[in-house]
Amino acid sequence: MDVKTLCLGVLSRGEASGYEIKKQLEEGPLGQFCRAGFGSIYPALNVLGAKGWVTWSEFPQNGRPDKKIYRITESGRQAFRRALRRKPAADRVHSEALFMIFFSGYLDVGRAADVVDGYAEAYRRILDHTRQMDLAGAPAGCRFVHAVGLSIYEAIVAAVERNRHLLAAEDGEPAMPRGKGKSGAVS
């Protein structure tokens, strides 16, 4: 999904400034599944405005740039519908932490444990945050994504705890990877 479509999506649920669009994306159930920086949102909103898919009003602020509240137009709604009709691309996950853990044999001693702990901690935070979301009156799609998100985060936290021992074992016993044969000589 390009950032333009992300913006249309957020605006389809109510008016917002560029700043608020970013916040809503980050804080909602979609938070882990989409991402957009200001460097993409502001140019996207300009393009959207040029196409007539959004309109906006400017409100003067003291000491900071004027706030622009954007609203989606009817043609914007249609464009958003068209975007949703395309076949969704396959999920893409980038996990540097898992990549590193995969090569734990190359990590300095004790580092694997740190990376794993940081990984679990990050997802524990996301899980807490997701649990605290208020879904009162939220539409079905929002609830669905929320539920799937919760399941994923719970699964990760649990799986890391359940398998942590695999890495700890390697740290404690670096000389004999597996089995009893091979190099089992008398000291």
Add this chain to the structure above:
Amino acid sequence: MDVKTLCLGVLSRGEASGYEIKKQLEEGPLGQFCRAGFGSIYPALNVLGAKGWVTWSEFPQNGRPDKKIYRITESGRQAFRRALRRKPAADRVHSEALFMIFFSGYLDVGRAADVVDGYAEAYRRILDHTRQMDLAGAPAGCRFVHAVGLSIYEAIVAAVERNRHLLAAEDGEPAMPRGKGKSGAVS
């Protein structure tokens, strides 16, 4: 992780051609967590060669380009270790399917169900594939990532099945979102 580091990682476990690097990444437990196309791998391998982090031998093929088998060097191993010492970036997930489902109210009738079914089916395939991997003799990190992957895919498949009804309900009863008040007039 940039593609150069991905290549070093694969080569740290044994020699391979660019083609094989891509396959190993896709087919191993890391399959869903990293990705690299030929358009990035081949240039990356050239850079790696120029830096002296890999060496290679060329083998003539009939009717296709010469096969180049790459091997990591000692300085390559050190560079890889340095890369692994950096703090891992936070996981990034892009899910167009979940984005679409989030806005199921905008989807054509029945489309939400299709997207959801396709989504579950995709993960069922990944799950099958992951279950069939042979981990005999695999190091701890590989097992760990495999186990976490399995948990995630299982969680997604289960969560989608458990929450499918949320979307089905919306399709079947589009006129009255929730509650009993509001527009409950006598026909």
Add this chain to the structure above:
DNA sequence: ACCGGCATGTAACGGGTTACATGATTTT
């Protein structure tokens, strides 16, 4: 007969990330 697997490479294109510029108010 046609598609997928094998095998490498280049060039253009696209799009997101990062860094910078500006600055008051509120929270820690």
Add this chain to the structure above:
DNA sequence: AAAATCATGTAACCCGTTACATGCCGGT
């Protein structure tokens, strides 16, 4: 006193994706 929040925007940069070029062999 320092840091985070609010608020927008530009420009350079990086780097990955896509498309193209080439071509044999085995399976359906």
